[in-house]
Amino acid sequence: xxxxxxxxxxxxxHTASTERADVLVVDGRIAEVAASIDPPAGTRxxxxxxxxxxxxxxxxxxxxxxxxxxxxxxxETGCRAGALGGYTALLAMPNTMxxxxxxxxxxxVLDLGRAAAIDVxxxxxxxxxxxxTELAPLAEMAALGVRxxxxxxxxxxxxxxxxxxxxxxxxxxxxxxxxxxxxSLAGDGCMNQGALSSKLGLPGRSxxxxxxxxxxxxxxxASTGCxxxxxxxxxxxxxxxxxxxxxxxxxxxxxxxxxHLWLSExxxxxxxxxxKVHPPLRSSSDVAALVAALxxxxxxxxxxxxxxxxxxxxxxxxxxxxxxxxxxxxAMGLTYEALGADVSVAVELxxxxxxxxxxxxxxxxxxxxxxxxxxxxxxxxxGEDANLVIFDPDGRIVVDRAKLASRASNTPYQxxxxxxxxRHTICAGDLVVEGGEAxx
Amino acid sequence: MSSAAGQHLLSIGDLDxxxxxxxxxxxxxxxxxxxxxxxxxPALKGKVVASLFFEESTRTRLSFETAAKRLSADVLSLAVxxxxxxxxxxxRDTVETIEAMGIDAVVIRHRSAGAxxxxxxWVDRARVINAGDGSHEHPTQALIDLFTVRxxxxxxxxxxxxxxxxxxxxxxxxxxxxxxxxxxxxxxxILAYNLAxxxxxxxxxxxxxxxxxxxxxxxxLSDLDSALGDAQIVSVLRMQEERGSGSYVPSLHEFTAxxxxxxxxxxxxxxxxxxxHPGPMVRGVEISSSVADDPRCVVRRQVTSGxxxxxxxxxxxxxxxxxxxxx
Numbered sequence: 001x002x003x004x005x006x007x008x009x010x011x012x013x014h015t016a017s018t019e020r021a022d023v024l025v026v027d028g029r030i031a032e033v034a035a036s037i038d039p040p041a042g043t044r045x046x047x048x049x050x051x052x053x054x055x056x057x058x059x060x061x062x063x064x065x066x067x068x069x070x071x072x073x074x075x076e077t078g079c080r081a082g083a084l085g086g087y088t089a090l091l092a093m094p095n096t097m098x099x100x101x102x103x104x105x106x107x108x109v110l111d112l113g114r115a116a117a118i119d120v121x122x123x124x125x126x127x128x129x130x131x132x133t134e135l136a137p138l139a140e141m142a143a144l145g146v147r148x149x150x151x152x153x154x155x156x157x158x159x160x161x162x163x164x165x166x167x168x169x170x171x172x173x174x175x176x177x178x179x180x181x182x183x184s185l186a187g188d189g190c191m192n193q194g195a196l197s198s199k200l201g202l203p204g205r206s207x208x209x210x211x212x213x214x215x216x217x218x219x220x221x222a223s224t225g226c227x228x229x230x231x232x233x234x235x236x237x238x239x240x241x242x243x244x245x246x247x248x249x250x251x252x253x254x255x256x257x258x259x260h261l262w263l264s265e266x267x268x269x270x271x272x273x274x275x276k277v278h279p280p281l282r283s284s285s286d287v288a289a290l291v292a293a294l295x296x297x298x299x300x301x302x303x304x305x306x307x308x309x310x311x312x313x314x315x316x317x318x319x320x321x322x323x324x325x326x327x328x329x330x331a332m333g334l335t336y337e338a339l340g341a342d343v344s345v346a347v348e349l350x351x352x353x354x355x356x357x358x359x360x361x362x363x364x365x366x367x368x369x370x371x372x373x374x375x376x377x378x379x380x381x382x383g384e385d386a387n388l389v390i391f392d393p394d395g396r397i398v399v400d401r402a403k404l405a406s407r408a409s410n411t412p413y414q415x416x417x418x419x420x421x422x423r424h425t426i427c428a429g430d431l432v433v434e435g436g437e438a439x440x
Numbered sequence: 441m442s443s444a445a446g447q448h449l450l451s452i453g454d455l456d457x458x459x460x461x462x463x464x465x466x467x468x469x470x471x472x473x474x475x476x477x478x479x480x481x482p483a484l485k486g487k488v489v490a491s492l493f494f495e496e497s498t499r500t501r502l503s504f505e506t507a508a509k510r511l512s513a514d515v516l517s518l519a520v521x522x523x524x525x526x527x528x529x530x531x532r533d534t535v536e537t538i539e540a541m542g543i544d545a546v547v548i549r550h551r552s553a554g555a556x557x558x559x560x561x562w563v564d565r566a567r568v569i570n571a572g573d574g575s576h577e578h579p580t581q582a583l584i585d586l587f588t589v590r591x592x593x594x595x596x597x598x599x600x601x602x603x604x605x606x607x608x609x610x611x612x613x614x615x616x617x618x619x620x621x622x623x624x625x626x627x628x629x630i631l632a633y634n635l636a637x638x639x640x641x642x643x644x645x646x647x648x649x650x651x652x653x654x655x656x657x658x659x660x661l662s663d664l665d666s667a668l669g670d671a672q673i674v675s676v677l678r679m680q681e682e683r684g685s686g687s688y689v690p691s692l693h694e695f696t697a698x699x700x701x702x703x704x705x706x707x708x709x710x711x712x713x714x715x716x717h718p719g720p721m722v723r724g725v726e727i728s729s730s731v732a733d734d735p736r737c738v739v740r741r742q743v744t745s746g747x748x749x750x751x752x753x754x755x756x757x758x759x760x761x762x763x764x765x766x767x
Contacts, residue, residue, distance in 0.1 A: 195652035201553035201576030271554030315532035317552030
């Protein structure tokens with residue numbers, strides 16, 4: 001007998017509209033979407049009343065830390081955190097130890113992903129060891145389904161090498177994703193450069209160091225025609241540069257993170273390393289510009305840059321502490337609130353958290369996906385793969401670092417009330433989160 | 441009236457004018473101990489002061505430890521070179537281990553800005569005194585500088601400095617010269633002199649000015665010769681040799697020519713101008729040898745002031761607000 005699941009009483013979020021409807025899932029696919037469904041006998045039901053029913057979220061920027069950083073996170077724990085955050089697919093970043101710069105490491109992470117609660121796609125490194133000196137075997141990794149390459153953690157500093165990477169990636173239909181920070185300008189900077197860093201005596205990491213590389217990569221992408229994705233943009237000027245390039249027809253997308261939408265540099269004033277991240281938390285005017293861009297609909301994707309670190313990497317002086325913060329479990333609520341915390345933003349919410357990220361990661365039904373993963377970010381319609389999230393906009397949860405699913409606890413949101421909670425997450429037809437609790 | 445009693449001393453920015461004056465007056469009271477044949481008072485008898493120097497500093501460490509001993513505190517000195525820190529122990533574990541031994545105060549020097557703030561969060565009950573953190577602050581050095589300058593001004597005016605509060609510093613013109621960007625002494629001095637009602641100007645090569653200096657409570661001067669004309673107090677900062685290797689200034693020689701307190705420039709200063717330097721001086725770089733020995737240069741007195749000022753800092757940090765003198 002086929003396994004079936006009825007999602008009853010929710011508001012279904014389509015690509016451009018919403019409707020009150022029940023959704024019937026049979027054998028991992030959406031079998032029916034209708035105002036009221038009378039399910040076959042033996043169907044499980046989950047309550048979605050008062051909730052939005054949308055495509056499972058897709059995170060373009062997750063550090064799963066495995067292999068090598070298992071004390072901070074594993075594929076299993078990171079995926080559980082993702083499921084609790086409403087995600088059904090994560091793009092694992094390649095700054096593992098060893099770096100994900102070969103078919104062997106890609107295969108290892110994909111294998112670990114197959115046993116996890118949700119789907120794992122892998123981003124491969126652009127350069128060997130992420131050292132920025134020679135190209136990694138992009139085509140060998142592409143043969144295993146890798147469609148996005150990045151040296152995230154750092155950017156490719158050498159413009160000539162980045163140009164060749166783009167020429168090569170274009171030939172194999174891959175997207176290059178860049179961590180935009182010019183190290184000759186960012187140097188040993190550990191917080192936003194400005195009056196506050198100057199007063200605190202902390203070396204600054206300027207907006208300029210990001211913008212210089214954004215401008216460089218836009219020029220390279222325009223020249224090569226390579227598809228370019230810019231990771232975690234954090235300044236007003238970076239956004240202006242990208243939007244201007246896009247008007248000229250450059251094939252570029254970009255993401256912003258929830259922390260750059262919500263947190264500003266003032267949080268570093270007490271030298272609390274929970275707030276150390278690259279690129280750094282910026283001024284409140286940059287934060288306002290990012291929020292305005294999100295609300296105007298010019299942001300392609302909100303991605304977490306979920307970066308787990310063990311306590312010993314954070315219980316250090318600010319300049320020595322590892323940069324990065326957790327984000328998977330709070331991203332949806334924070335994005336919903338940034339958009340205005342009103343259900344009228346539902347279509348936009350799922351555009352930036354699911355549909356566009358799935359496009360950028362090549363995870364939609366239209367893409368030639370490898371490895372048997374189901375399609376993400378699709379419409380809620382008959383025949384689509386059942387990767388779904390049921391989001392309760394009226395739910396509230398107080399962030400408690402002791403209760404996070406991540407192995408690490410370096411959240412910058414300790415004690416914060418998150419507006420909107422994940423009630424259920426369904427990955428390939430399976431309830432991986434039910435009533436806000438992980439089932440695996 | 442607010443008080444420094446019972447508080448951590450992390451930043452001059454945490455003080456107000458009253459608590460700054462209280463620290464100076466308390467230091468003045470401890471100067472008398474220096475004159476005794478037995479240079480010791482029982483004020484902190486039974487208290488344990490740990491000195492954690494994660495960065496080399498013989499002078500500041502000796503000055504703090506002498507101050508603690510004159511107050512009859514027991515001193516626990518962690519020599520980082522031989523400690524578990526070298527074995528990779530985290531700062532937090534080091535501090536929690538030391539606190540578990542029952543210490544009352546931690547004097548910390550660290551090459552990272554903000555380390556004392558973090559330590560203050562991690563300890564349960566010990567008071568934390570910042571003995572210099574990266575390029576952030578060096579609060580007791582600024583207190584020493586103001587204390588020394590106040591004493592010199594009081595002597596010249598023929599009035600006791602004890603009880604003069606901040607009056608003698610008010611309205612004075614201070615010029616800070618050199619590598620302000622990387623200087624923790626400059627950050628603390630700028631805050632302290634402003635708190636005392638003095639006006640502060642800084643004079644540095646563009647690369648050694650702090651970021652966003654327009655938001656600092658200082659006037660920025662580029663020409664040292666003209667800056668010295670109306671200076672009543674000149675604070676010369678140490679120029680670290682590695683800054684002279686080409687990436688911040690073309691050479692130390694060029695730095696000396698443009699921003700050094702040379703003999704020629706010293707001649708531009710009035711006879712009453714007070715020259716301070718936090719030490720150690722690099723003679724021939726930021727200050728010429730003869731200016732270092734000029735009677736207007738009070739660097740030796742600053743060292744002498746170090747002990748009573750640090751006695752005051754320790755004493756107040758370990759007092760409760762009710763029992764402190766001046767509260």
